[in-house]
Amino acid sequence: xxxxxxxxxxxxxxxxxxxxxxxxxxxxxxxxxxxxxxxxxxxxxxxxxxxxxxxxxxxxxxxxxxxxxxxxxxxxxxxxxxxxxxxxxxxxxxxxxxxxxxxxxxxxxxxxxxxxxxxxxxxxxxxxxxxxxxxxxxxxxxxxxxxxxxxxxxxxxxxxxxxxxxxxxxxxxxxxxxxxxxxxxxxxxxxxxxxxxxxxxxxxxxxxxxxxxxxxxxxxxxxxxxxxxxxxx
Numbered sequence: 353x354x355x356x357x358x359x360x361x362x363x364x365x366x367x368x369x370x371x372x373x374x375x376x377x378x379x380x381x382x383x384x385x386x387x388x389x390x391x392x393x394x395x396x397x398x399x400x401x402x403x404x405x406x407x408x409x410x411x412x413x414x415x416x417x418x419x420x421x422x423x424x425x426x427x428x429x430x431x432x433x434x435x436x437x438x439x440x441x442x443x444x445x446x447x448x449x450x451x452x453x454x455x456x457x458x459x460x461x462x463x464x465x466x467x468x469x470x471x472x473x474x475x476x477x478x479x480x481x482x483x484x485x486x487x488x489x490x491x492x493x494x495x496x497x498x499x500x501x502x503x504x505x506x507x508x509x510x511x512x513x514x515x516x517x518x519x520x521x522x523x524x525x526x527x528x529x530x531x532x533x534x535x536x537x538x539x540x541x542x543x544x545x546x547x548x549x550x551x552x553x554x555x556x557x558x559x560x561x562x563x564x565x566x567x568x569x570x571x572x573x574x575x576x577x578x579x580x581x582x583x584x585x
Contacts, residue, residue, distance in 0.1 A: 386420065387421070387424075390406065390426065393430050397447040402550070402555060407423050426438075431452075436467070440468045451484045456484070459488050474547065495528060504572065506572055514541045514544035514569060521543065523543040524543060536580065
């Protein structure tokens with residue numbers, strides 16, 4: 353099945369027709385194809401791990417939707433204005449994360465502009481990411497998303513929330529969110545680790561059914577992120 357929402361079509365058309373972004377070089381101007389920006393942060397965590405993850409996910413999205421994508425690994429520094437070129441940012445790692453005050457303000461501005469951030473705890477990230485996201489939204493705590501939330505059903509169906517791809521501490525997988533109004537702008541998966549299932553098969557040696565579930569879940573994130581971004585006035 354190849355499905356693309358009206359919202360996603362409109363968003364991609366808008367990106368394609370966008371004027372040049374001031375202060376950004378020609379080769380970094382907005383693309384008409386969907387891209388994911390791997391978020392580079394300070395603090396010592398391995399933000400760069402598994403560079404095949406986004407490539408494989410976007411190839412899967414291409415095969416299972418009609419969303420035009422650029423299946424490649426691209427990273428973007430959180431301190432750079434280039435974060436505004438990506439409808440979706442992806443943050444992962446195993447250790448510490450640290451946002452400076454200016455980086456926290458920039459990330460909030462990105463999210464308030466319609467951007468979407470997906471955070472996947474690759475193990476050991478939880479305490480740091482909860483602390484740092486409080487810098488971005490001081491008045492919010494992560495809220496666990498109900499299984500009925502549209503992100504679990506917008507393309508493929510996940511009746512029990514995020515799939516369990518890797519075992520960490522024997523806890524059930526959970527999906528948490530941060531919101532601007534009623535718009536989910538940050539998705540955080542804990543004890544689930546879908547992004548490891550996106551990586552090349554010989555990296556984590558996940559069985560095919562686990563990788564398939566991870567890729568389907570990632571596709572839902574992309575479809576949802578596109579639709580939510582375009583829904584803003």
